[in-house]
Amino acid sequence: MVAATALAEAAAPSAAGAALDIEQVSHAFDIDGTELPVLSDVSISVEPGEFVALLGPSGCGKSTLLRLVAGLDKPKAGRLREDEARITRPHPSRVVVFQDPTLFPWRSVWDNVALGLEAQGILKSQRHRVDDALDLVGLASFRNAYPHQLSGGMAQRVALARALVNDPKILILDEPLGKLDSLTRITMQAELVSLWQRKGFTTLLVTHDAEEALVLANRVIVFSDRPARVKADIRVDRPYPRHRGDPYLADLRRQILGLLGLDATW
Amino acid sequence: MSTYSLSDGLASGAPRSAPVFAGWVRDSGVGVLASVTWIAFGLSCLWWADVGDWSRTHSLGIAAFIIAAVALFGTVGADYLGSAGKALRQRAPWLVALGAFLTVWEVATAKFAWLPLPFFPPPQSIIEVYTDDLPKLLDSVFASVKLQLGGYLVGATVGFLTGVSIGWSRAVGYWVHPVLRFIGPLPATAWLPIAFFTFPSSWSASTFLIALATGFPVTVLTWSGVASVSNAYYDVARTLGAKPSFLVLKVAIPAALPHVFVGLFMGLGSSFAVLVVAEMVGVKAGLGWYLQWAQGWAAYANMYAALIVMSLLCSGAITLLFAIRDRLLVWQKGTVKW
Numbered sequence: 001m002v003a004a005t006a007l008a009e010a011a012a013p014s015a016a017g018a019a020l021d022i023e024q025v026s027h028a029f030d031i032d033g034t035e036l037p038v039l040s041d042v043s044i045s046v047e048p049g050e051f052v053a054l055l056g057p058s059g060c061g062k063s064t065l066l067r068l069v070a071g072l073d074k075p076k077a078g079r080l081r082e083d084e085a086r087i088t089r090p091h092p093s094r095v096v097v098f099q100d101p102t103l104f105p106w107r108s109v110w111d112n113v114a115l116g117l118e119a120q121g122i123l124k125s126q127r128h129r130v131d132d133a134l135d136l137v138g139l140a141s142f143r144n145a146y147p148h149q150l151s152g153g154m155a156q157r158v159a160l161a162r163a164l165v166n167d168p169k170i171l172i173l174d175e176p177l178g179k180l181d182s183l184t185r186i187t188m189q190a191e192l193v194s195l196w197q198r199k200g201f202t203t204l205l206v207t208h209d210a211e212e213a214l215v216l217a218n219r220v221i222v223f224s225d226r227p228a229r230v231k232a233d234i235r236v237d238r239p240y241p242r243h244r245g246d247p248y249l250a251d252l253r254r255q256i257l258g259l260l261g262l263d264a265t266w
Numbered sequence: 267m268s269t270y271s272l273s274d275g276l277a278s279g280a281p282r283s284a285p286v287f288a289g290w291v292r293d294s295g296v297g298v299l300a301s302v303t304w305i306a307f308g309l310s311c312l313w314w315a316d317v318g319d320w321s322r323t324h325s326l327g328i329a330a331f332i333i334a335a336v337a338l339f340g341t342v343g344a345d346y347l348g349s350a351g352k353a354l355r356q357r358a359p360w361l362v363a364l365g366a367f368l369t370v371w372e373v374a375t376a377k378f379a380w381l382p383l384p385f386f387p388p389p390q391s392i393i394e395v396y397t398d399d400l401p402k403l404l405d406s407v408f409a410s411v412k413l414q415l416g417g418y419l420v421g422a423t424v425g426f427l428t429g430v431s432i433g434w435s436r437a438v439g440y441w442v443h444p445v446l447r448f449i450g451p452l453p454a455t456a457w458l459p460i461a462f463f464t465f466p467s468s469w470s471a472s473t474f475l476i477a478l479a480t481g482f483p484v485t486v487l488t489w490s491g492v493a494s495v496s497n498a499y500y501d502v503a504r505t506l507g508a509k510p511s512f513l514v515l516k517v518a519i520p521a522a523l524p525h526v527f528v529g530l531f532m533g534l535g536s537s538f539a540v541l542v543v544a545e546m547v548g549v550k551a552g553l554g555w556y557l558q559w560a561q562g563w564a565a566y567a568n569m570y571a572a573l574i575v576m577s578l579l580c581s582g583a584i585t586l587l588f589a590i591r592d593r594l595l596v597w598q599k600g601t602v603k604w
Contacts, residue, residue: 092505118516
C-alpha cells in the first residue's frame with residue numbers, strides 16, 4: 001500500500017504550468033553577411049496552464065520564437081522569462097516536440113523516452129516514470145522496438161512521451177502533427193487535449209492549421225508575415241472536447257483566415 | 267514423335283514416380299555429384315603413382331573418400347540432420363567445385379607434372395606442411411596475431427579518440443587537421459626504414475607502423491561521422507537537460523558509429539599489408555617471415571600453406587569485426603553481410 005501511494009505521488013503531475021513572459025523580443029538571422037529580421041518586437045504573456053496556439057504564414061518565424069522559448073537560441077533584443085526567471089539556456093522544464101520526431105535511431109523506444117531522465121542523471125531511481133509515460137501514449141508494448149520499426153504517428157507519440165516524462169512546466173510543440181495523416185492527426189489532437197487537461201502544463205503550439213489551433217487552444221495568436229509581429233490575440237472560450245463543426249469556431253476560423261489574407265477564398 | 271510416346275508411356279505406367287524422382291534430383295542430386303567429384307579426387311590420389319616423393323598421398327586419398335561419404339549421406343539424409351543437413355545441402359555446389367578443382371590439381375601436379383614442379387606443389391605436400399611443420403607454423407601464427415592485435419588496438423583507439431576530438435572541438439581540429447592531412451595519406455610502409463632505426467625493437471617499430479596504418483582511416487571516418495551528426499539530435503538532447511559530456515558520449519559517438527566501423531574495416535585491410543611487409547623486412551617471426559623463409563629454401567608448399575592460413579586469419583578477423591558491428595548496430599537496417 002505504502003509503495004503504491006508513493007508511486008502514485010511520484011507519477012502525479014509534480015509541475016503544473018509555469019507562466020511565460022515574452023517581452024519585446026526581436027530576432028534576426030545572419031545570412032551571408034546580411035541581416036534577415038525574423039521577429040519584430042513580439043510581446044506575449046502566457047498564464048500558467050494556458051494552451052496557446054501560434055498561427056502564421058509558413059516561414060514567418062514562429063519556430064524561431066519557440067527556439068528562443070526553449071532556450072536553444074538567444075534573442076537579439078528583448079527578454080524571455082519563465083515564472084519570472086530569465087530564460088538563458090535549455091532546461092527540462094521547457095521541453096520541445098519538433099515537427100520530425102527526431103528519435104535517436106540507435107536507441108529502443110524505451111531508451112528514447114528515458115533520454116531526459118538519463119541526461120539529468122536521475123534515471124536509476126525514476127525508471128517507473130518512463131513506463132508511465134509510455135503507458136500514457138499507449139505504446140507500452142513497443143518498448144523494445146527501434147524507431148525504424150515505427151509508423152509516423154507512433155514515432156511522434158514516442159517523441160511526446162519523451163517530452164512528458166520530464167514533467168515539463170511548459171510543453172513546446174513545433175507543428176508536431178504536421179506530417180501525420182489526417183486520421184492520426186485528429187486522434188492525436190484529442191490525446192493532446194486530454195494530456196494537457198490531466199497534467200496542467202502550459203502549452204505553446206506552433207501550427208499553420210487554423211482549425212487545429214481552434215480545436216486545441218484557449219488562445220490563438222496570429223502572426224504577420226516575416227518579420228513576425230503579433231497581429232491578433234484571440235480568446236477561444238469554448239469547453240472541451242470541442243466539435244469541429246461548432247459554428248462559433250467556424251466563425252473564428254473565418255476571422256483568422258481573413259487575418260492571414262485568405263478571406264476571398266473562404 | 268518417339269518422345270511423345272515415351273512420355274506418354276511413362277505417364278500411364280508410373281504416374282507419380284517422375285515428379286518424385288525430379289524432386290529427389292533437385293534436393294540430393296548436387297550432393298551425389300559432390301560425392302562423385304570427391305571420390306574422383308580420392309581415386310586420382312591412389313590410382314597413379316606420384317612423380318615425386320610425398321608421404322601423405324595415401325592419407326589424403328582416404329580423407330577424400332571420407333568427405334565423399336559425408337557429402338553423400340549428409341545431403342541425401344539432410345532431412346534427418348536438422349540444420350546441419352540443411353547447411354550442407356546449401357553448400358553442396360561448392361563441394362562439387364572444390365572436389366573437381368582438387369582432382370585437376372592432383373592430376374596436373376603429383377601424377378603427370380603438367381605444371382612445373384617445385385612451383386606448383388600437389389595438395390598432399392601442403393597437407394604434409396600442416397602435419398610435419400605444425401609447431402613452426404603455429405609459432406608464426408601466434409606471433410602474427412599478437413603483433414597485429416596490439417598494433418590494431420592501439421591504432422583504432424588512438425584514431426577513434428582523435429577523430430572524436432577533431433569532430434567535436436574546433437581548437438583540436440585546427441591543430442590536428444593539417445598534421446593529419448600531411449602525414450595521413452603517406453603509406454605506413456614508407457616509414458619502415460625510419461621506424462626500424464628509431465624504435466628500440468623491431469616489435470615496437472612494427473606495432474607503431476600497424477597502428478599508423480589503422481589509425482588514419484579510423485580517424486578520418488570517425489571525424490566525418492561525428493561532424494555529420496544532425497543538429498536536431500543535439501537540440502533534442504539539450505532541451506532534455508543534456509550536458510556537453512552527454513552530447514559527446516550518448517549522442518555524437520553512437521550516431522557516428524556506422525562511420526567508425528567503415529574506418530575500422532579499412533584500417534584492418536591496410537594494417538594486414540603493413541603486418542606482412544614488416545614481418546618480411548624486420549621482424550624475425552610471424553607468417554610474413556615464414557613466407558620469406560620458405561621462399562629462401564624454395565619450399566613452395568610451405569608458402570602455399572602459410573598463404574592459406576594467412577587468408578583464413580584475415581578473413582576471420584574481418585568476420586569478427588562485422589559480427590561486433592552487427593551486435594552494436596542492430597538498430598540499423600540493411601547492413602552488408604560478410
